[in-house]
Amino acid sequence: MKGKLTTASGAPLDGDQNSITASGYALLQDVHxxxxxxxxxxxxxxxxxxxxxxxxxxxYFEVTNDLSKYTRAAFLSEVGKKTDIFVRFSIVNTExxxxxxxxxxxxxxxxxYTEExxxxxxxxxxxxxxxxDAIKFPDFIHSQKRNPKSNLHDYDMYWDFLSLTPESIHQVTILFTDRGTPKNYRHMDGFGTNTFMWYNEKNEYVWIKYTFKSDQGNETLTADEATVLKGKESDHATIDLFKAIDEGNYPTWTVYVQIMTPEQAEDYQFDPFDATKVWYHEDFPLIPLGKIVLNRNPENYFDEVExxxxxxxxxxxxxxxSPDPLLQARMFAYTxxxxxxxGPNFQQLPINSPKGLNVYQRDALMSLGIVGSEPNYYPNSVPDSPAPDPSYAPPAPRINDEAKRHQKPVEDIDFVQPRALYNRVLSDEDKDHLIANIAGHLGGAREDLQYRQTALFYKVDEDYGTRVAESLALDVNKVIELAMASDEERKKITMKM
Ligand code: HEM
Incomplete structure (x- = not known):
């Protein structure tokens, strides 16, 4: 920014360090x-x-593997094709x-920012x-954020909700390993989590999931390291990313997809549209798709990131x-x-603005003048005015179901994947950290909640539940009894504790 300092209406200013006053009284005429x-x-x-x-x-994102037989997405059409990207990393509940x-x-x-x-x-x-099911999202987030009375984080709220929501056990187990405290954003993998549809020019479709693997490695902090960082350098991950890019040390990720045909989806042992479950790599291998490269810091944090x-x-x-109920509701919640x-014209802001915007929506607060003027209605008889193109119609999966609040009770199968994680993926050291991290957090909650939640750990695996119980000095027999009870009974018993 160069030149003369002006008022917001562009007039040159005579001064900026002293208000216009008379005998100390500030005058309303000091518009600046x-x-x-x-x-x-x-x-x-x-x-x-x-x-x-x-x-x-x-x-930018660069295609490294041609998967265009599965998707007509123009930005994925050929190896070597590059598309500009903007990435935002974040932390969920922290303010x-x-x-x-x-x-x-x-x-x-x-x-x-694709051509389509x-x-x-x-x-x-x-x-x-x-x-x-997204209907639980506001309650879930309320329980993780601050208590509405004390404005403090509240271990009771946190574990009350989770212990009454046993489908959370897979994510809770991951969160309380050291993966709940990634080293920084560069050393962190990413997952689309939801299942999406890809379809080709012939409208043949498959279901897919995304994984981004950090080429820097997926690294984590121990609880002690995280505690020290919070005191010493509380913006450590923000600093790390900004500095690395500033110094030309550009972080990269390899993007993979897993692909499942509609026929395979019918038979898979897990519901492929349930966001509490993964698709095992041995069943649906990771197929490389491309590369994410981050090479430019924002010029203005507010304009570009906020x-x-x-x-x-x-x-x-x-x-x-896809028919993933969490995704369906996410399709509404964000915009x-x-x-x-x-504001209503957020899509016109430069960071959000797509290439080739052609809409008939007009006006509203802060319209930035990039959607044109007339015609502002459709259909119209104006030559070459924007019109829909039916060749873009996506596949239309057939649905035959009752429209009602379908129950999705927690069943034995919901414990299969966390059990495999505990027994097949976590090392002895990972398990030690998991148990200590849980005890350090759950130990802050009421005893009845400690029992109710520990019973869920026991349902995942005897060793897991027993170790948490012992770390919290709980009666293991009581934990076993609660683990054997139904969800309703477990709630009733613990509410009387
Ligand atoms: C019921 C499910 C969910 C709902 C209703 C929901 C809702 C929201 C809302 C309202 C925001 C704020 C957006 C904004 O102010 O711009 C948000 C942000 C975000 N959500 Fe979700 N979310 C859900 C699940 C998920 C899942 C499963 C993921 C990831 C796999 C996810 C990833 C994110 C991310 C990364 C952001 C930050 C976006 C940014 O960088 O600006 N969310 N979510």
Whole structure:
């Protein structure tokens, strides 16, 4: 920025360090003073209701493997094709000024500025989620954030909700390993978690899941290391990403997909649209797709990172939704909150604006003048005016079902994957950390909640439940009794404790 300092209406200013006063009284005619104070008063916008603290960077995505037989997405059409991207990393429950090293999932959102519109993969650093029906999301987040009376984090709220939501056990187990405290954003993998549809020119479709593997390695912090960092360098992950890119040390990720045909989906041992489950790699191997490279820091944090708006509903031809109920609701929630957080024209902001925007929506607060003027209705008789193209119609899976609140009770199969994680994936050291991390956190909750939750760990695996019980000095026999009880009985018994 060069040249003369001006008022907000562009007139050159004579001074900026002294208000216009007479005998100490400030005069209303000092428009620069009132303008400066009032703009400042309006600087903050609502923080994101989740994922409030984050950092971002620009870069590109390059296709390294041709999977165009599965998807007509233009940006995936050939090896070597590059697409500009913007990535935002975040931490879920921590507020905008909080520490980067809290135990919490991390967000990994990627916006691809493709020639057929913006495509967003709004991913996390864990492959599964706490719930599989979005109707539970506001309650879940309330329980993880601050108590409405004390404004403090509340172990009772946290474990009360989770212990009554046993489908969370897979994600809770991952969160309380050291993967709940990633080393920083560069050394962190990403997962689309939800299942998406890919379809080709012939409208043949498959179901897919995304994985981003950090080429820097997936590294974590121990609980002690995280505690030290929170005190010493609470923005450590933000600093790490910014510095690395500033120094030309560009982080990269390899992007993979898992592909499942509709026929395989019918027979798979797990519900492929349940966000609390993974698809085993031995059943559906990771197939390389491309590379994410981050090579440019934002010029203005607010304009580019704070105002960035990612949404799972931002899809391009060749990519569609699946019957994953969590995804279905996410397709609504993000743009809804963005209309509140950023205003109705948030898609016109430079960081969110797609190439080739052609809509008939007009006006509303803060329209930036990039959607043209007339015609503002459709159909119209104006030559060459924008018109829909039926050749983009996606596949239309046939549905035959009752429209009702379908029950999804927690069953034995919900414990199979966390059991495999505990027994087949975690090392002895990982298990030691898991037990200590749980005890350190759950130990802050009421004893009845400790029992109720530990019974769920026991249902995953005897050794897991017994070790947590012993670390919390709980009666293992009582834990076993609760583990054998139904969810309803377990709730009743623990409520009387
Ligand atoms: C019921 C399920 C979910 C709901 C209703 C939901 C809702 C939201 C909302 C309202 C935001 C704030 C968006 C904004 O202000 O711009 C958000 C942010 C985010 N969510 Fe979700 N979410 C859900 C599940 C998930 C899952 C399963 C993932 C990842 C796999 C995820 C990843 C993210 C990320 C990465 C952000 C931050 C986006 C950014 O960087 O701006 N969410 N979510």
């Amino acid at each position: 003073l009132t303008e400066k104070l009032s703009h400042f008063n309006r600087e903050r916008i609502p923080e994101r209701v989740v994922h409030a603290k984050g950092t971002g960077a620009h870069g 905008r000024g909080g520490p980067d090293a809290d135990r919490d999932p991390r967000g990994f959102s990627v916006k691809f 519109g913006n495509y967003d993969i709004v991913a996390n650093n864990t492959p599964v989620f706490f719930i599989r 105002q960035s708006a990612f949404a799972p509903s931002n899809m391009v031809p060749g990519i569609g939704a 809804d909150t963005q209309r509140y957080r950023l």
